[in-house]
Amino acid sequence: MAVTIRDVARVSGVHVSTVSRTLSAAHLVSPDTRARVLAAADALGYRPNRAARALSTSRTGNLGLIVADIANPFFPPLVKSAQAQARERDYHVFVADTDERPEVEEELVRSMAKQVDGVLLVAPRLANRVIAELSRELPLVVVNRRLRGVPGVLMDVGSGARQALDHLLGLGHREIALATGPHTAWTSREIERAAEGLAAERGVLLQRIGPNPPTEEGGRSAAEEVAASGASAVLAHNDLMAFGLVRQAAGLGLSVPGDLSVVGVDNSHVAQYCSPALTTVEMPVSAAGRGAVDLLLQAVGAGDPPGTVSLETGLVVRESTAPPRGVGAVD
C-alpha cells in the first residue's frame, strides 16, 4: 500500500539500487537519471522507510532522551532544545520519563537500545556501575553526571551554589540550612560539596536537611525540619523544592524573606513569576540540551568518546532573600 523504493524504480525505469543511490549517495548516479528518479519519487510522494534502512545500515536515525520527570519545570526547555537540535540533524527523539525510578531508567535504556543510535540520560538516578555497563552496549551521554569514560554535559552547579551561599553570608546569615535532593542525583551531591566547602572556609556550619524528593512535596517536608533547625536561610536542591518550602513556611507562620531566606536552583520559568520571586541558581538548560545532542551524535559518528563539557551557572537574585531579622546587609 505504502509507496516503496520499488515503485519509484518501476516508474523511473531503473533498478532499485539506483534509486537507493540517488537518495543516499547522489554522486554515484548520472545527473539525468537522478533527475528522473527524483521526479518519480516526488510524484509518488515517496518517503524512505527508516526501519528498513536501519536494518541494513544499523543506523536508526533515532535518539533516546530519558528524564526523571517531565513535569519538573527543569526538564522541558532541555527536552525542547535537544529535540530541536536533533531534528536539525534529521534525527527523531524518543522521550521517556522514569518517574524518578532508577530501575525504570535502566529498563528504558535497554528497551530502546535496538531502536536508537544513542541515548541521552538527563540527571540519571542510576548507579555509576549500571551506567558504565549500559554505555558499553550503546553510545550514551549523560547530563549532570560525572562518570569517567562516559561523555557528559555538566552544568557547574557547584559554582552557582557557592555564589548563592556567598550571597546569603553577605546578607548576614549564619544559620543556613541545605535542603538536599535525592542522593543519587549528581547535582545534589555537587551542591552539598560546594556549599559545605565554602561554609567550612568561612567558618560556618551548614545544617543538612533531607534528602527529600526533588518536588514541591519534598520541599514541604523539608520546611518543617528547616523551621525546627532555626535556620534563617535555606538553599534548596531545586526550584520546585524551594516553592514547596516557601509555601509550607507560610503555613508555619514564617514569612519569606522576612523570617526565612530561600534560594532555589534551576531558574525555571516559574521562578520569576512566583511570589516572592525566587532567588535562584541559573542553569544553562537549553545549551545543555543542544550540547548533549551534539556530543551524542559525535560519539555515534566517530566512535571515539568525546569528553565532558562544562557549562557555567550563575546566581539570579530576586526577592526571596534578605538580611536575617535584626541585621542590616553586610556587603
Place this chain on the structure above:
Amino acid sequence: MAVTIRDVARVSGVHVSTVSRTLSAAHLVSPDTRARVLAAADALGYRPNRAARALSTSRTGNLGLIVADIANPFFPPLVKSAQAQARERDYHVFVADTDERPEVEEELVRSMAKQVDGVLLVAPRLANRVIAELSRELPLVVVNRRLRGVPGVLMDVGSGARQALDHLLGLGHREIALATGPHTAWTSREIERAAEGLAAERGVLLQRIGPNPPTEEGGRSAAEEVAASGASAVLAHNDLMAFGLVRQAAGLGLSVPGDLSVVGVDNSHVAQYCSPALTTVEMPVSAAGRGAVDLLLQAVGAGDPPGTVSLETGLVVRESTAPPRGVGAVD
C-alpha cells in the same frame, strides 16, 4: 555483534521460527521447547529488534506525539501522562515540538509516518484540510481540536471560559477584554465563541484583543492594548499570556487585581505560585494525555475510528481577580 534470534535458535537447538513463535505466539510451541528457548534467550540477553519486527508486521510499536511548544507549561503533564500510558502498553513515544509552526507540524507527521503506528496531535495549528489529509495516511488522534472523521479528546474549555466570564461579571466587571491566542488554535476560537455567547446573553460587549502568540511575550503585547481599551478585566488565552499580561500591566502602572483582573486558562503548575496567584480555567491535561493514547491505540488496533471524548474543565479562583475599582462584589 548484537544477539539476534538466530543466536537464540542456535543455542536452544531449534529453528528461528520456533524462537519467534515462542516470543510472540507462545501457545503454538510445546512447553518444554518454550522453556529451553526462553532460557537461552535469557542467558544471551536477547532483545527482539523492533525495527526488523516492524518490517514484517508493519507494526512499529511506536507512537508520535506532536506539540506546539514543550516549554509551555500546559504541555509537560500531558506529555508525561501520554508517555506513561504508552509505555504501559509497551509503546515508545517520539516527542516533537513544532515551535508553533504549522508547516513544521505537517512535515513532522510525514517524516514520522513510516516509523509510528499513529500520531497524537496536541493542539494542532494545522488547517483542517491538512489534518484530514494526513489522517487518511495514518491513524491520527487530535487533542483540543474538533474535526469530523478524526477521533479526538477535547477539553471543554468553553464551559470553563463561561464560568470565568460569569465570575468576572459577578464581581461587577462590565468592560472585559478577551486576549486571544492564535486563531488556528481550536481552544482560542472556542474560548471566544463561549465567552462572546455568554456576554451577548448578559448584554455585555467583549473587547477582542489580538491575536497574539500564546506566550508570555504575547501577553505583554496584549497588555498595552488591554490598558488602552480601558477594560477592568481580561480573560487571557492561557496562563502564559496571563503572566505576561500581569507583568506588563505592572510596568504600565496597573496593579492586579486592583486595577485589572486577570484570568488565565490551563491551571498550569505555575498558576498557583505566581503573584498574585492566578485565577484560571483548569484543564484536565493528564487525563487528556492518557485518553488520547487509549483512543489512538484503539484506532490503530481496530481500524474503526472511535469518536470524540470530551473532558470537563472548571474555574479555579485565586487572587488575580477582584471587583473593579469602586464597586463592591455583586454576588
Place this chain on the structure above:
DNA sequence: CACATACCTGCAAACGTTTGCAAGTATCTC
C-alpha cells in the same frame, strides 16, 4: 488396526532498504 485429528516444528519467502561486486559504456591518453 486404520484413519482422522491435533499439535508441534522446520522451511522459505517476504518486509524495504543498502552495498560490494561485476559488467557495461564512454572518455582519455599515447
Place this chain on the structure above:
DNA sequence: GAGATACTTGCAAACGTTTGCAGGTATGTG
C-alpha cells in the same frame, strides 16, 4: 586505434523478524 581509466548501472545478498505452508509425530476414534 588500442589500452587504461572513470562513470554509471544492475545484480543479489544481507539486515532480523514474522508467517503461511507443509511435513512429521502423537493422540484419539471407530
